[in-house]
Amino acid sequence: MRRAKITVIGAGNVGATCAHWCAAAELGDIVLLDIPQTEDMPAGKALDLMQSSPIMGFDSKIVGTTSYDDAADSDVIVVTAGIPRKPGMSRDDLLSTNARIITSVGEEIKKSSPNAVVIVVSNPLDAMVQQMWKVTGFDRAKVCGQAGVLDTARYRTFLAMELGVSVEDISALLMGGHGDTMVPIPSCTSVGGIPVTQLIDPARLEEIVERTRKGGAEIVSLLKTGSAYYAPAAACAQMVEAVVKDKKRCIPVAALCESEYGVGGYYVGVPVIMGSGGVEKVIELKLTDAETADFQKSVDAVKSLVASMDELLAG
Template sequence: MVKVTIMGSTGIIGKNVAFTLARADTVDEIVFFARPQSVEKARGETFDMYDALAAEDIDCKLTPSSDYNDLKDSAIVLITAGIHREEGMNRRDLAIPNGEIVYEYARNVAIHAPDCILMVATNPVDVMTTVALKASGFKKTKVIGIGNHLDSLRLKAYFSRQININSSEVHTRVIGEHGDHMVPLLSSTTIGGIPLKYFVKSVDMEVPRLINRLKKAGNTIISKKGATEYGPSFAISNLISTIITDSHKLLTVSAFLEGEIGDVWDVSLGVPAVLSKKGVAMIVPLHMNDYELKQFQEAANVVKETTDEVLDSLNL
Protein backbone atom coordinates (compact mmCIF):
# COMPACT_ATOMS: atom_id res chain seq x y z
CA MET A 1 0.00 0.00 0.00
CA VAL A 2 1.43 3.36 -1.07
CA LYS A 3 -0.07 6.39 0.64
CA VAL A 4 0.54 10.05 -0.17
CA THR A 5 -0.74 13.02 1.82
CA ILE A 6 -1.26 16.43 0.22
CA MET A 7 -1.40 19.35 2.66
CA GLY A 8 -3.26 22.24 1.06
CA SER A 9 -5.36 19.85 -0.99
CA THR A 10 -8.14 22.30 -1.83
CA GLY A 11 -5.80 24.80 -3.45
CA ILE A 12 -5.20 24.92 -7.19
CA ILE A 13 -1.87 23.10 -7.03
CA GLY A 14 -2.87 20.63 -4.32
CA LYS A 15 -6.01 19.34 -6.00
CA ASN A 16 -4.37 19.18 -9.43
CA VAL A 17 -1.44 17.21 -8.07
CA ALA A 18 -3.88 14.83 -6.40
CA PHE A 19 -5.83 14.23 -9.61
CA THR A 20 -2.71 13.87 -11.75
CA LEU A 21 -1.19 11.46 -9.26
CA ALA A 22 -4.37 9.41 -8.96
CA ARG A 23 -4.60 9.12 -12.75
CA ALA A 24 -0.99 7.90 -12.89
CA ASP A 25 -2.24 4.88 -10.92
CA THR A 26 0.94 4.57 -8.84
CA VAL A 27 -0.56 5.15 -5.38
CA ASP A 28 -3.22 3.34 -3.37
CA GLU A 29 -4.42 6.24 -1.21
CA ILE A 30 -4.24 10.02 -1.30
CA VAL A 31 -5.11 11.97 1.83
CA PHE A 32 -6.61 15.36 1.04
CA PHE A 33 -5.43 17.20 4.14
CA ALA A 34 -7.11 20.56 4.72
CA ARG A 35 -7.97 23.00 7.47
CA PRO A 36 -11.13 22.03 9.39
CA GLN A 37 -13.14 24.74 7.63
CA SER A 38 -12.08 23.37 4.23
CA VAL A 39 -12.66 19.66 4.76
CA GLU A 40 -16.08 19.68 3.08
CA LYS A 41 -14.53 21.32 0.04
CA ALA A 42 -11.87 18.59 0.04
CA ARG A 43 -14.65 16.01 0.29
CA GLY A 44 -16.34 17.54 -2.73
CA GLU A 45 -13.08 17.32 -4.68
CA THR A 46 -12.81 13.62 -3.87
CA PHE A 47 -16.38 12.95 -5.02
CA ASP A 48 -15.71 14.71 -8.31
CA MET A 49 -12.43 12.85 -8.83
CA TYR A 50 -13.97 9.46 -8.07
CA ASP A 51 -16.38 10.05 -10.95
CA ALA A 52 -13.51 10.86 -13.32
CA LEU A 53 -11.34 7.94 -12.17
CA ALA A 54 -14.20 5.52 -12.70
CA ALA A 55 -14.08 6.34 -16.41
CA GLU A 56 -10.52 4.99 -16.50
CA ASP A 57 -11.09 2.02 -14.16
CA ILE A 58 -8.69 3.42 -11.57
CA ASP A 59 -9.20 2.43 -7.95
CA CYS A 60 -7.44 4.91 -5.68
CA LYS A 61 -8.74 5.72 -2.22
CA LEU A 62 -9.25 9.46 -1.71
CA THR A 63 -9.48 10.51 1.95
CA PRO A 64 -10.49 14.06 2.97
CA SER A 65 -9.19 14.93 6.44
CA SER A 66 -8.11 17.61 8.87
CA ASP A 67 -6.85 15.05 11.40
CA TYR A 68 -3.06 14.79 11.64
CA ASN A 69 -3.46 11.14 12.67
CA ASP A 70 -4.44 10.38 9.07
CA LEU A 71 -0.88 11.19 8.00
CA LYS A 72 0.28 7.91 9.55
CA ASP A 73 2.14 5.57 7.16
CA SER A 74 2.36 8.15 4.37
CA ALA A 75 5.26 7.42 2.04
CA ILE A 76 5.31 11.06 0.94
CA VAL A 77 3.77 14.17 2.47
CA LEU A 78 3.55 17.13 0.11
CA ILE A 79 3.12 20.65 1.49
CA THR A 80 1.44 22.97 -1.02
CA ALA A 81 -0.36 25.15 1.53
CA GLY A 82 0.39 28.85 1.71
CA ILE A 83 -0.44 32.31 0.45
CA HIS A 84 -0.33 32.27 -3.34
CA ARG A 85 1.64 34.67 -5.47
CA GLU A 86 -0.36 37.34 -7.25
CA GLU A 87 0.62 39.34 -10.30
CA GLY A 88 3.54 41.65 -9.55
CA MET A 89 4.60 39.78 -6.41
CA ASN A 90 7.88 37.95 -6.24
CA ARG A 91 8.32 34.75 -4.29
CA ARG A 92 10.23 36.50 -1.50
CA ASP A 93 7.12 38.57 -0.68
CA LEU A 94 5.57 35.35 0.59
CA ALA A 95 8.49 34.22 2.72
CA ILE A 96 7.52 35.03 6.31
CA PRO A 97 3.76 34.29 6.21
CA ASN A 98 4.35 31.06 4.31
CA GLY A 99 7.23 30.20 6.59
CA GLU A 100 4.82 30.13 9.52
CA ILE A 101 2.49 27.79 7.66
CA VAL A 102 5.23 25.41 6.51
CA TYR A 103 6.79 25.38 9.98
CA GLU A 104 3.52 24.29 11.59
CA TYR A 105 2.82 21.60 9.02
CA ALA A 106 6.38 20.23 8.94
CA ARG A 107 6.51 20.03 12.72
CA ASN A 108 3.33 17.93 12.74
CA VAL A 109 4.48 15.78 9.84
CA ALA A 110 7.52 14.77 11.90
CA ILE A 111 5.23 13.69 14.75
CA HIS A 112 2.63 11.80 12.74
CA ALA A 113 4.57 10.52 9.71
CA PRO A 114 8.19 10.27 10.90
CA ASP A 115 9.23 7.84 8.17
CA CYS A 116 7.91 9.81 5.20
CA ILE A 117 9.66 11.80 2.52
CA LEU A 118 8.67 15.44 3.03
CA MET A 119 8.21 17.37 -0.21
CA VAL A 120 7.66 21.14 -0.36
CA ALA A 121 5.94 23.12 -3.11
CA THR A 122 5.05 26.28 -1.15
CA ASN A 123 6.84 29.41 -2.38
CA PRO A 124 9.51 30.65 -2.06
CA VAL A 125 10.27 26.96 -2.35
CA ASP A 126 14.02 27.04 -1.70
CA VAL A 127 13.50 28.98 1.52
CA MET A 128 10.55 26.80 2.54
CA THR A 129 12.63 23.64 1.98
CA THR A 130 15.06 24.75 4.66
CA VAL A 131 12.21 25.78 6.98
CA ALA A 132 10.67 22.31 6.57
CA LEU A 133 14.04 20.68 7.20
CA LYS A 134 14.65 22.62 10.42
CA ALA A 135 11.07 22.29 11.69
CA SER A 136 10.84 18.55 11.02
CA GLY A 137 14.29 17.58 12.24
CA PHE A 138 14.49 15.08 9.35
CA LYS A 139 17.70 14.10 7.62
CA LYS A 140 18.33 16.38 4.66
CA THR A 141 17.92 13.50 2.21
CA LYS A 142 14.26 13.21 3.26
CA VAL A 143 13.26 16.86 2.66
CA ILE A 144 12.89 17.87 -0.98
CA GLY A 145 11.65 21.07 -2.60
CA ILE A 146 10.26 21.05 -6.13
CA GLY A 147 13.15 23.35 -7.03
CA ASN A 148 13.90 23.92 -10.70
CA HIS A 149 12.26 20.81 -12.10
CA LEU A 150 9.47 22.86 -13.65
CA ASP A 151 11.94 25.51 -14.90
CA SER A 152 13.98 22.76 -16.56
CA LEU A 153 10.87 21.33 -18.25
CA ARG A 154 9.88 24.80 -19.45
CA LEU A 155 13.30 25.47 -20.96
CA LYS A 156 13.26 22.07 -22.64
CA ALA A 157 9.88 22.89 -24.17
CA TYR A 158 11.02 26.35 -25.30
CA PHE A 159 14.03 24.94 -27.16
CA SER A 160 11.88 22.18 -28.67
CA ARG A 161 9.25 24.58 -30.02
CA GLN A 162 11.77 27.17 -31.14
CA ILE A 163 13.45 24.80 -33.58
CA ASN A 164 10.54 22.38 -34.16
CA ILE A 165 12.31 19.31 -32.83
CA ASN A 166 11.01 16.54 -30.56
CA SER A 167 11.52 17.49 -26.93
CA SER A 168 13.19 14.13 -26.20
CA GLU A 169 16.18 15.40 -28.20
CA VAL A 170 16.66 18.35 -25.85
CA HIS A 171 18.75 17.83 -22.73
CA THR A 172 18.99 20.90 -20.54
CA ARG A 173 18.82 21.84 -16.88
CA VAL A 174 18.08 24.88 -14.73
CA ILE A 175 19.58 25.15 -11.24
CA GLY A 176 19.84 27.75 -8.47
CA GLU A 177 16.81 29.61 -7.17
CA HIS A 178 13.30 28.82 -8.34
CA GLY A 179 12.84 32.50 -9.09
CA ASP A 180 14.69 35.46 -10.56
CA HIS A 181 18.10 33.97 -9.75
CA MET A 182 17.64 30.71 -11.64
CA VAL A 183 20.69 29.53 -13.58
CA PRO A 184 20.14 27.84 -16.98
CA LEU A 185 23.07 25.52 -17.63
CA LEU A 186 23.57 26.46 -21.27
CA SER A 187 27.17 25.26 -21.25
CA SER A 188 26.02 21.65 -20.84
CA THR A 189 22.80 21.85 -22.90
CA THR A 190 22.67 19.53 -25.91
CA ILE A 191 20.21 19.09 -28.75
CA GLY A 192 20.33 15.75 -30.48
CA GLY A 193 23.64 15.18 -28.73
CA ILE A 194 25.12 18.38 -30.20
CA PRO A 195 26.29 21.04 -27.68
CA LEU A 196 24.05 24.10 -27.82
CA LYS A 197 26.94 26.44 -28.65
CA TYR A 198 27.49 24.56 -31.92
CA PHE A 199 23.83 23.97 -32.65
CA VAL A 200 22.88 27.66 -32.55
CA LYS A 201 25.35 28.41 -35.33
CA SER A 202 23.23 26.50 -37.81
CA VAL A 203 19.70 27.47 -36.72
CA ASP A 204 17.82 30.65 -35.89
CA MET A 205 17.59 30.44 -32.08
CA GLU A 206 17.25 33.52 -29.88
CA VAL A 207 18.64 32.04 -26.67
CA PRO A 208 18.69 35.28 -24.61
CA ARG A 209 15.02 35.90 -25.44
CA LEU A 210 14.10 32.36 -24.38
CA ILE A 211 15.94 32.73 -21.07
CA ASN A 212 14.21 36.04 -20.37
CA ARG A 213 10.88 34.40 -21.14
CA LEU A 214 11.75 31.52 -18.80
CA LYS A 215 12.43 33.84 -15.87
CA LYS A 216 9.10 35.61 -16.41
CA ALA A 217 7.06 32.46 -17.11
CA GLY A 218 5.25 32.31 -13.78
CA ASN A 219 4.26 35.97 -13.76
CA THR A 220 3.19 35.77 -17.40
CA ILE A 221 0.80 32.90 -16.69
CA ILE A 222 -0.50 34.56 -13.51
CA SER A 223 -1.19 37.81 -15.40
CA LYS A 224 -3.26 35.97 -18.00
CA LYS A 225 -5.19 33.35 -16.00
CA GLY A 226 -4.65 34.16 -12.33
CA ALA A 227 -2.44 31.23 -11.33
CA THR A 228 -0.07 28.59 -12.61
CA GLU A 229 -1.76 25.22 -12.57
CA TYR A 230 -0.99 22.39 -14.98
CA GLY A 231 2.77 22.84 -15.29
CA PRO A 232 3.54 22.79 -11.54
CA SER A 233 1.04 20.01 -10.88
CA PHE A 234 2.45 17.67 -13.51
CA ALA A 235 6.03 18.49 -12.47
CA ILE A 236 5.27 17.72 -8.81
CA SER A 237 3.40 14.51 -9.69
CA ASN A 238 6.39 13.49 -11.78
CA LEU A 239 8.70 13.94 -8.78
CA ILE A 240 6.38 11.98 -6.48
CA SER A 241 6.03 9.11 -8.97
CA THR A 242 9.80 9.00 -9.43
CA ILE A 243 10.28 8.55 -5.68
CA ILE A 244 7.45 6.04 -5.23
CA THR A 245 8.64 3.84 -8.09
CA ASP A 246 12.27 4.04 -6.91
CA SER A 247 13.24 5.11 -10.44
CA HIS A 248 16.60 6.72 -9.59
CA LYS A 249 16.00 9.47 -12.14
CA LEU A 250 18.26 12.52 -12.19
CA LEU A 251 15.98 15.53 -11.67
CA THR A 252 16.51 19.09 -10.47
CA VAL A 253 15.08 19.60 -6.99
CA SER A 254 15.73 21.92 -4.08
CA ALA A 255 18.04 20.25 -1.58
CA PHE A 256 20.02 21.46 1.42
CA LEU A 257 23.64 21.95 0.42
CA GLU A 258 26.73 21.36 2.49
CA GLY A 259 29.43 22.08 -0.06
CA GLU A 260 28.45 19.44 -2.64
CA ILE A 261 28.19 21.98 -5.49
CA GLY A 262 29.93 25.31 -6.02
CA ASP A 263 31.25 25.41 -2.44
CA VAL A 264 27.78 26.49 -1.31
CA TRP A 265 26.79 25.74 2.30
CA ASP A 266 23.74 25.90 4.57
CA VAL A 267 21.11 26.81 2.00
CA SER A 268 18.59 24.91 -0.13
CA LEU A 269 18.89 25.40 -3.89
CA GLY A 270 17.86 23.65 -7.06
CA VAL A 271 20.50 21.06 -7.96
CA PRO A 272 20.57 17.81 -9.95
CA ALA A 273 19.79 14.89 -7.66
CA VAL A 274 19.12 11.19 -8.04
CA LEU A 275 15.72 10.44 -6.49
CA SER A 276 14.76 7.11 -4.95
CA LYS A 277 12.25 5.78 -2.43
CA LYS A 278 14.66 6.99 0.27
CA GLY A 279 14.54 10.57 -1.03
CA VAL A 280 17.70 12.20 -2.35
CA ALA A 281 19.99 9.27 -3.07
CA MET A 282 22.76 11.54 -4.32
CA ILE A 283 23.38 15.20 -5.14
CA VAL A 284 25.25 15.04 -8.43
CA PRO A 285 28.34 17.22 -8.90
CA LEU A 286 28.25 19.14 -12.15
CA HIS A 287 30.46 21.25 -14.35
CA MET A 288 29.69 24.94 -14.67
CA ASN A 289 31.57 27.60 -16.56
CA ASP A 290 32.78 30.61 -14.59
CA TYR A 291 29.71 32.70 -15.42
CA GLU A 292 27.28 29.97 -14.34
CA LEU A 293 29.22 29.31 -11.14
CA LYS A 294 29.12 33.01 -10.25
CA GLN A 295 25.35 33.11 -10.89
CA PHE A 296 24.83 30.00 -8.76
CA GLN A 297 26.76 31.47 -5.86
CA GLU A 298 24.84 34.74 -6.16
CA ALA A 299 21.59 32.76 -6.04
CA ALA A 300 22.83 31.05 -2.89
CA ASN A 301 23.55 34.39 -1.23
CA VAL A 302 20.11 35.81 -2.12
CA VAL A 303 18.22 32.72 -0.95
CA LYS A 304 20.27 32.38 2.23
CA GLU A 305 19.60 35.99 3.19
CA THR A 306 15.85 35.45 2.94
CA THR A 307 16.09 32.05 4.62
CA ASP A 308 17.94 33.52 7.60
CA GLU A 309 15.28 36.23 7.96
CA VAL A 310 12.51 33.62 8.01
CA LEU A 311 14.36 31.29 10.40
CA ASP A 312 15.00 34.21 12.75
CA SER A 313 11.30 35.12 12.70
CA LEU A 314 10.47 31.51 13.62
CA ASN A 315 13.22 31.26 16.26
CA LEU A 316 14.78 28.33 14.42
Protein backbone atom coordinates in the same frame (compact mmCIF):
# COMPACT_ATOMS: atom_id res chain seq x y z
CA MET B 1 1.74 -5.60 -1.15
CA ARG B 2 0.12 -2.35 -0.07
CA ARG B 3 0.02 0.66 -2.29
CA ALA B 4 2.18 3.66 -1.44
CA LYS B 5 0.42 6.28 0.67
CA ILE B 6 0.73 9.76 -0.81
CA THR B 7 -0.52 12.80 1.11
CA VAL B 8 -0.97 16.16 -0.57
CA ILE B 9 -1.24 19.02 1.94
CA GLY B 10 -3.13 21.91 0.41
CA ALA B 11 -6.19 21.12 -1.73
CA GLY B 12 -6.01 24.18 -3.95
CA ASN B 13 -5.28 24.08 -7.67
CA VAL B 14 -1.72 22.76 -7.40
CA GLY B 15 -2.52 20.23 -4.69
CA ALA B 16 -5.71 18.91 -6.27
CA THR B 17 -4.08 18.68 -9.70
CA CYS B 18 -1.09 16.86 -8.19
CA ALA B 19 -3.55 14.36 -6.68
CA HIS B 20 -5.14 14.04 -10.13
CA TRP B 21 -1.82 13.28 -11.87
CA CYS B 22 -0.78 10.82 -9.15
CA ALA B 23 -4.12 9.00 -9.22
CA ALA B 24 -4.20 8.77 -13.01
CA ALA B 25 -0.71 7.23 -12.95
CA GLU B 26 -1.76 4.86 -10.13
CA LEU B 27 1.20 5.90 -8.01
CA GLY B 28 -0.59 4.99 -4.78
CA ASP B 29 -3.51 5.79 -2.50
CA ILE B 30 -3.94 9.51 -1.94
CA VAL B 31 -4.93 11.73 0.97
CA LEU B 32 -5.91 15.29 0.00
CA LEU B 33 -5.64 17.39 3.15
CA ASP B 34 -6.45 21.01 3.91
CA ILE B 35 -7.12 23.19 6.96
CA PRO B 36 -10.34 22.77 8.99
CA GLN B 37 -11.63 26.14 7.77
CA THR B 38 -12.07 24.62 4.30
CA GLU B 39 -14.67 22.30 5.83
CA ASP B 40 -15.76 19.65 3.30
CA MET B 41 -13.92 21.04 0.26
CA PRO B 42 -11.10 18.42 0.24
CA ALA B 43 -13.68 15.62 0.59
CA GLY B 44 -15.63 17.05 -2.34
CA LYS B 45 -12.59 17.19 -4.60
CA ALA B 46 -11.50 13.70 -3.56
CA LEU B 47 -14.94 12.24 -4.27
CA ASP B 48 -15.11 13.96 -7.65
CA LEU B 49 -11.68 12.57 -8.54
CA MET B 50 -12.65 9.09 -7.35
CA GLN B 51 -15.69 9.18 -9.61
CA SER B 52 -13.41 9.69 -12.60
CA SER B 53 -11.61 6.40 -11.87
CA PRO B 54 -14.03 4.10 -13.75
CA ILE B 55 -13.69 6.34 -16.80
CA MET B 56 -9.91 6.76 -16.67
CA GLY B 57 -9.25 3.23 -15.42
CA PHE B 58 -7.34 3.72 -12.17
CA ASP B 59 -7.88 2.07 -8.79
CA SER B 60 -6.20 4.51 -6.45
CA LYS B 61 -8.16 5.25 -3.29
CA ILE B 62 -8.56 8.98 -2.68
CA VAL B 63 -9.60 10.53 0.63
CA GLY B 64 -10.26 14.22 1.28
CA THR B 65 -9.84 15.40 4.85
CA THR B 66 -8.97 18.18 7.28
CA SER B 67 -7.40 15.82 9.83
CA TYR B 68 -3.74 14.80 9.98
CA ASP B 69 -4.88 11.49 11.46
CA ASP B 70 -5.84 10.43 7.94
CA ALA B 71 -2.33 11.26 6.74
CA ALA B 72 -0.54 9.14 9.34
CA ASP B 73 2.30 6.93 8.11
CA SER B 74 2.45 8.47 4.64
CA ASP B 75 5.29 7.37 2.37
CA VAL B 76 5.44 10.66 0.45
CA ILE B 77 4.04 14.05 1.40
CA VAL B 78 3.67 16.92 -1.07
CA VAL B 79 3.29 20.30 0.63
CA THR B 80 1.54 22.99 -1.40
CA ALA B 81 0.09 24.81 1.62
CA GLY B 82 0.50 28.57 1.76
CA ILE B 83 -0.95 31.74 0.35
CA PRO B 84 -0.13 33.35 -3.01
CA ARG B 85 1.17 36.87 -3.12
CA LYS B 86 -1.75 39.29 -3.41
CA PRO B 87 -1.95 42.93 -4.54
CA GLY B 88 -0.58 45.21 -1.84
CA MET B 89 1.27 42.37 -0.12
CA SER B 90 5.00 42.81 0.37
CA ARG B 91 7.56 40.07 -0.19
CA ASP B 92 8.16 40.01 3.56
CA ASP B 93 4.43 39.57 4.22
CA LEU B 94 4.38 36.51 1.98
CA LEU B 95 7.60 35.16 3.46
CA SER B 96 6.45 35.59 7.05
CA THR B 97 2.95 34.17 6.54
CA ASN B 98 4.03 31.12 4.58
CA ALA B 99 6.97 30.39 6.90
CA ARG B 100 4.52 30.18 9.79
CA ILE B 101 2.22 27.92 7.77
CA ILE B 102 5.15 25.66 6.86
CA THR B 103 6.24 25.56 10.52
CA SER B 104 2.78 24.37 11.55
CA VAL B 105 2.62 21.80 8.74
CA GLY B 106 6.13 20.55 9.50
CA GLU B 107 5.28 19.95 13.14
CA GLU B 108 2.27 17.86 12.12
CA ILE B 109 4.30 15.86 9.60
CA LYS B 110 6.97 15.14 12.21
CA LYS B 111 4.32 13.64 14.50
CA SER B 112 2.21 11.75 11.97
CA SER B 113 4.65 10.56 9.29
CA PRO B 114 8.21 10.43 10.65
CA ASN B 115 9.45 8.22 7.80
CA ALA B 116 7.97 10.17 4.89
CA VAL B 117 9.81 11.79 2.02
CA VAL B 118 8.60 15.42 2.00
CA ILE B 119 8.40 17.44 -1.21
CA VAL B 120 7.82 21.16 -0.63
CA VAL B 121 6.21 23.29 -3.33
CA SER B 122 5.14 26.35 -1.30
CA ASN B 123 6.73 29.71 -2.10
CA PRO B 124 9.17 31.34 -1.65
CA LEU B 125 10.39 27.81 -2.34
CA ASP B 126 14.03 27.88 -1.26
CA ALA B 127 13.22 29.37 2.13
CA MET B 128 10.15 27.18 2.70
CA VAL B 129 11.98 23.92 2.14
CA GLN B 130 14.78 25.11 4.44
CA GLN B 131 12.20 25.79 7.16
CA MET B 132 10.50 22.42 6.62
CA TRP B 133 13.82 20.61 7.10
CA LYS B 134 14.57 22.64 10.21
CA VAL B 135 11.15 22.00 11.79
CA THR B 136 10.91 18.28 11.04
CA GLY B 137 14.50 17.48 11.92
CA PHE B 138 14.41 14.84 9.17
CA ASP B 139 17.51 13.60 7.38
CA ARG B 140 18.36 15.92 4.52
CA ALA B 141 17.60 13.16 2.01
CA LYS B 142 13.97 13.09 3.16
CA VAL B 143 13.17 16.78 2.60
CA CYS B 144 13.45 18.45 -0.79
CA GLY B 145 11.80 21.14 -2.88
CA GLN B 146 10.08 21.07 -6.24
CA ALA B 147 11.26 23.80 -8.54
CA GLY B 148 13.98 22.47 -10.81
CA VAL B 149 11.69 19.95 -12.52
CA LEU B 150 9.20 22.72 -13.28
CA ASP B 151 11.79 25.30 -14.36
CA THR B 152 13.51 22.77 -16.60
CA ALA B 153 10.17 21.72 -18.12
CA ARG B 154 9.40 25.34 -18.97
CA TYR B 155 12.87 25.74 -20.50
CA ARG B 156 12.46 22.56 -22.56
CA THR B 157 9.03 23.71 -23.72
CA PHE B 158 10.34 27.06 -24.93
CA LEU B 159 13.34 25.42 -26.64
CA ALA B 160 11.03 22.97 -28.42
CA MET B 161 8.79 25.84 -29.55
CA GLU B 162 11.83 27.74 -30.84
CA LEU B 163 13.29 24.82 -32.79
CA GLY B 164 10.08 23.12 -33.87
CA VAL B 165 11.13 19.78 -32.38
CA SER B 166 9.63 17.31 -29.92
CA VAL B 167 9.98 18.16 -26.25
CA GLU B 168 11.05 14.53 -25.77
CA ASP B 169 14.29 15.21 -27.64
CA ILE B 170 15.34 18.10 -25.41
CA SER B 171 17.47 17.48 -22.35
CA ALA B 172 18.21 20.50 -20.18
CA LEU B 173 19.36 21.59 -16.75
CA LEU B 174 18.75 24.70 -14.67
CA MET B 175 20.32 25.17 -11.23
CA GLY B 176 20.23 27.64 -8.36
CA GLY B 177 17.32 29.33 -6.64
CA HIS B 178 13.75 29.26 -7.94
CA GLY B 179 13.20 32.60 -9.60
CA ASP B 180 15.11 35.37 -11.30
CA THR B 181 18.53 34.02 -10.28
CA MET B 182 18.13 30.51 -11.70
CA VAL B 183 21.20 29.42 -13.66
CA PRO B 184 21.05 27.70 -17.07
CA ILE B 185 23.79 25.14 -17.75
CA PRO B 186 24.35 25.23 -21.55
CA SER B 187 26.87 22.38 -21.40
CA CYS B 188 24.05 20.16 -20.07
CA THR B 189 21.44 21.25 -22.61
CA SER B 190 21.04 19.33 -25.86
CA VAL B 191 18.55 18.53 -28.61
CA GLY B 192 18.69 14.92 -29.69
CA GLY B 193 22.22 14.85 -28.32
CA ILE B 194 23.25 18.00 -30.22
CA PRO B 195 24.49 20.83 -27.96
CA VAL B 196 21.88 23.60 -27.93
CA THR B 197 24.64 26.16 -28.51
CA GLN B 198 25.04 24.74 -32.03
CA LEU B 199 21.38 25.33 -32.81
CA ILE B 200 20.50 28.65 -31.14
CA ASP B 201 22.70 31.73 -31.03
CA PRO B 202 23.71 33.01 -27.56
CA ALA B 203 21.56 36.15 -27.63
CA ARG B 204 18.40 34.24 -28.53
CA LEU B 205 19.21 31.52 -26.01
CA GLU B 206 19.47 34.15 -23.28
CA GLU B 207 16.04 35.49 -24.27
CA ILE B 208 14.60 31.99 -23.85
CA VAL B 209 16.30 31.64 -20.47
CA GLU B 210 14.84 34.98 -19.39
CA ARG B 211 11.37 33.86 -20.43
CA THR B 212 11.90 30.72 -18.36
CA ARG B 213 12.88 32.80 -15.32
CA LYS B 214 9.65 34.76 -15.70
CA GLY B 215 7.61 31.69 -16.64
CA GLY B 216 5.35 31.78 -13.61
CA ALA B 217 4.76 35.53 -13.83
CA GLU B 218 3.86 35.23 -17.52
CA ILE B 219 1.09 32.76 -16.68
CA VAL B 220 -0.17 34.94 -13.81
CA SER B 221 -0.41 37.91 -16.19
CA LEU B 222 -2.40 35.82 -18.69
CA LEU B 223 -4.75 34.27 -16.14
CA LYS B 224 -5.38 37.61 -14.40
CA THR B 225 -6.47 35.72 -11.27
CA GLY B 226 -4.53 32.78 -9.90
CA SER B 227 -1.26 31.21 -10.99
CA ALA B 228 0.12 28.16 -12.78
CA TYR B 229 -0.90 24.73 -11.56
CA TYR B 230 -0.92 22.11 -14.33
CA ALA B 231 2.85 22.08 -14.86
CA PRO B 232 3.80 22.58 -11.17
CA ALA B 233 1.52 19.69 -10.22
CA ALA B 234 2.93 17.47 -12.97
CA ALA B 235 6.44 18.24 -11.73
CA CYS B 236 5.41 17.15 -8.23
CA ALA B 237 3.93 13.93 -9.59
CA GLN B 238 7.18 13.11 -11.37
CA MET B 239 9.07 13.45 -8.11
CA VAL B 240 6.49 11.32 -6.28
CA GLU B 241 6.85 8.66 -8.95
CA ALA B 242 10.64 8.68 -8.53
CA VAL B 243 10.17 7.87 -4.84
CA VAL B 244 7.34 5.33 -4.89
CA LYS B 245 8.81 3.42 -7.85
CA ASP B 246 12.43 3.87 -6.74
CA LYS B 247 13.17 5.19 -10.22
CA LYS B 248 16.62 6.65 -9.46
CA ARG B 249 15.72 9.65 -11.61
CA CYS B 250 18.44 12.19 -12.37
CA ILE B 251 16.48 15.41 -11.93
CA PRO B 252 17.06 18.93 -10.58
CA VAL B 253 15.48 19.58 -7.17
CA ALA B 254 16.03 21.92 -4.25
CA ALA B 255 18.31 19.82 -2.05
CA LEU B 256 20.34 20.60 1.04
CA CYS B 257 23.93 21.14 -0.01
CA GLU B 258 26.55 20.87 2.71
CA SER B 259 30.00 20.36 1.22
CA GLU B 260 28.61 20.12 -2.33
CA TYR B 261 29.29 23.17 -4.47
CA GLY B 262 30.66 24.88 -1.36
CA VAL B 263 27.14 25.96 -0.38
CA GLY B 264 27.40 25.13 3.32
CA GLY B 265 23.99 24.10 4.62
CA TYR B 266 21.39 25.68 2.34
CA TYR B 267 18.73 24.35 0.01
CA VAL B 268 19.36 25.20 -3.61
CA GLY B 269 18.50 23.71 -6.98
CA VAL B 270 20.98 21.04 -8.04
CA PRO B 271 20.86 17.78 -10.02
CA VAL B 272 20.26 14.74 -7.82
CA ILE B 273 19.49 11.03 -7.95
CA MET B 274 15.98 10.59 -6.57
CA GLY B 275 14.61 7.24 -5.45
CA SER B 276 12.84 5.54 -2.57
CA GLY B 277 15.19 7.17 -0.06
CA GLY B 278 14.40 10.64 -1.37
CA VAL B 279 17.43 12.62 -2.47
CA GLU B 280 19.88 9.75 -2.55
CA LYS B 281 22.80 11.67 -4.05
CA VAL B 282 23.64 15.23 -5.00
CA ILE B 283 25.50 15.26 -8.32
CA GLU B 284 28.40 17.70 -8.45
CA LEU B 285 29.08 19.09 -11.90
CA LYS B 286 32.19 20.80 -13.14
CA LEU B 287 30.82 24.23 -13.94
CA THR B 288 32.49 26.84 -16.11
CA ASP B 289 33.78 30.00 -14.46
CA ALA B 290 30.75 31.94 -15.71
CA GLU B 291 28.33 29.24 -14.51
CA THR B 292 30.07 29.14 -11.14
CA ALA B 293 29.78 32.91 -10.74
CA ASP B 294 26.08 32.88 -11.65
CA PHE B 295 25.43 29.94 -9.33
CA GLN B 296 27.14 31.75 -6.45
CA LYS B 297 24.94 34.81 -7.03
CA SER B 298 21.91 32.56 -6.87
CA VAL B 299 23.11 30.91 -3.67
CA ASP B 300 23.72 34.35 -2.13
CA ALA B 301 20.13 35.31 -2.99
CA VAL B 302 18.87 32.15 -1.28
CA LYS B 303 20.97 32.89 1.81
CA SER B 304 19.54 36.40 1.96
CA LEU B 305 16.00 35.03 1.64
CA VAL B 306 16.54 32.54 4.47
CA ALA B 307 18.10 35.23 6.66
CA SER B 308 15.07 37.46 6.11
CA MET B 309 12.75 34.58 6.99
CA ASP B 310 14.64 33.79 10.18
CA GLU B 311 14.53 37.45 11.20
CA LEU B 312 10.78 37.68 10.56
CA LEU B 313 10.08 34.49 12.49
CA ALA B 314 12.23 35.66 15.41
CA GLY B 315 10.33 38.94 15.53
